[in-house]
Amino acid sequence: MYNQENCKFAATHEWAYIENGVATVGISDHAQHEISDIVFVELPKIGTKVEQGKSCCVIESVKSASDIYAPVSGEIVEVNQAAADNPSIVNQAPHGDGWLFKIKMSNPDEVKNLLSFEDYKAKI
Amino acid sequence: MSDNLRKTPLYDACLKAGGRMVDFHGWLLPVQYESIIAEHKAVRNTAGLFDVSHMGQIIFKGEDAFKLLQNIATNNFKQEPGAGAYAHILDDNGGIIDDIIAFCLNPNEFLLVVNSATRFKDYNWFVKKSAGYKVEVTDVSDNYAMLALQGPKALDILENLIPQIKEIARFHIKQDKIFDASVYITRTGYTGEDGVEIMGSAETINKLFDWCLANGFTPCGLGARDVLRLEAGYLLSGSDMDESRNPYEASCGWVVKLKKAEDFTAKAKMAAVKEVGVKEKWTGFILQSAGVAREGCLIFKDGKQIGKLTSATFSPLFKGICAGYAPADLEEGAIVEIEVRGRKIPAKKIKMPFYKNRV
Incomplete structure (x- = not known):
């Protein structure tokens, strides 16, 4: 299963756990702390084509809306309905039950544009 | 953040308590501590503490102090020590310069608490309007730190420090002593809960901040304050009203006392507005999904744009709440659509406030 160490990170604070050509995506613990009090998650629709670095999901806190960018390109194949039903789990478990969606990757080479946890940690 | 942001006398205390500081109209203030939702809950259920030292204080002093106040503000004040009231300050066209609370300290001296963003505009306006009056108008904002102490348990806790605090009536002021120093205590707030606001020296209010934290108050930031005030139906000066709106449009007709004996700025205009009625009113909605x-965000009805939101947030009590200017004849319970990032969400018009005042 995924944890911070075995995930890749986008500079925009999303993580991706890559297994069998599918990226499971969520936001980093740092991001959930900064966003704080998540009250609404607008998930992408299954089947949507997403592009690395483009917004594909919105997280709303009490104060503001935050765009969530696709860390890799591909097609949305699964979404975490539990995060939409109970957005606070994204705060409580950003690297676990609070994952957001899964992308079937169209260009696995893009992973090289992502950061290791160590490198991400150094940037924040 | 920019170096020329101002710090309140409680900046260090807020930071030490875990405040996340942001630029609020040039002031560094905590937007939140641990969680806006937890802070909101603390104020609705127990007691919360807010640094509101950025608020302005202006004194009218002299034999015409009362006359000036009556002439520049819409409400009908009393020349009775301790008494206070909320009012709007209008420009000559009837547009709202600011909303204030003013208190009678003694028959010839009044304290006006004004919004921070409009403090200098207010002061200049008061000085201009005081020409020919026997009154001195002084901005004393820099002399005061100020805490808002709000919530159903706030006074119970504060009674241990200030035994007679519950004797202060709603919208009244009392000069008192805490930690051997003089303070002003007002039974007012911006949350829809009972509570007080206390003004005093930086040193005294810092001591009070520490005392409150040690005695069960939760430190709260601007984020929670905005949710609480919108739930309570309180306008935010500069966002929900400004010179382009009059008090009737702002759904605050009750603060315009056309029957008071004195003339006041734009009184005749306000009488005419009341007679004719307004086309648009500040109106509250609850999102239905x-x-x-x-x-x-824009407000639509039957596909046509009918208004725009001036305040909106997530309320832990009511979910998506918002308010803005919409046609005055829109019926209570009417369903409109609010466009949020390209998506139209149905919303129901409610009778303000969202949260019924306990106070």
């Missing part, structure tokens, strides 16, 4: 609207 998931989502959070924001200030500036």
Whole structure:
């Protein structure tokens, strides 16, 4: 299963756990702390084509809306309905039950544009 | 953040308590501590503490102090030590310069608490309007730190420090002593809960901040304050009203006392507005499906744009709440649509406030 160490990170604070050509995506613990009090998650629709670095999901806190960018390109194949039903789990478990969606990757080479946890940690 | 932001006398205390500081009209203030939702809950259920030292204080002093206040403000004040009231300050066209609370300290001296963003505009306006009056208008804002102590348990806790605090009536002021120093205590707030606001020296209010934290108050930031005030139906000066709106449009007709003996700025205009009625009013809506609207979102009815939100947030009590200017004849319970990032969310018009005042 995924944890911070075995995930890749986008500079925009999303993580991706890559297994069998599918990226499971969520936001980093740092991001959930900064966003704080998540009250609404607008998930992408299954089947949507997403592009690395483009917004594909919105997280709303009490104060503001935050765009969530696709860390890799591909097609949305699964979404975490539990995060939409109970957005606070994204705060409580950003690297676990609070994952957001899964992308079937169209260009696995893009992973090289992502950061290791160590490198991400150094940037924040 | 920019170096020329101002710090309140409680800046270090807020930071030490875990405040996340942001630029609020040039002031560094905590937007939140641990969680806006937890802070909101603390104020609705127990007691919360807010640094509101950025608020302005202006004194009218002299034999015409009362006359000036009556002439520049819409409400009908009393020349009775301790008494206070909320009012709007209008420009000559009847547009709202600011909303204030003013208190009678003694028959010839009044304290006006004004918004921070409008403090200098207010002061200049008062000085201009005081020409020919026997009154001295002084901005004393820099002499005061100020805490808002709000919530159903706030006074119970404060009674241990200030035994007679519950004797202060709603919208009244009392000069008192805490930690051997003089303070002003007002039975007012911006949350829809009972509570007080206390003004005093930086040193005294810092001591009070520490005492409150040690005695069960939760430190709260601007984020929670905005949710609480919108739930309570309180306008935010500069967002929900400004010189382009009059008090009737702002759904605050009750603060315009056309029957008071004195003339006041734009009184005749306000009488005419009341007679004719307004086309648009500040109106509250609750979203009917998931989502959070924001200030500036457009309001639609039957596909046609009918207004724009001036305040909107997520309320832990009511979910998506918002308010803005919409046609005055829109019926209570009417369903409109609010466009949030390209998506139209149904919303129901409610009778303000969202949260019924306990106070």
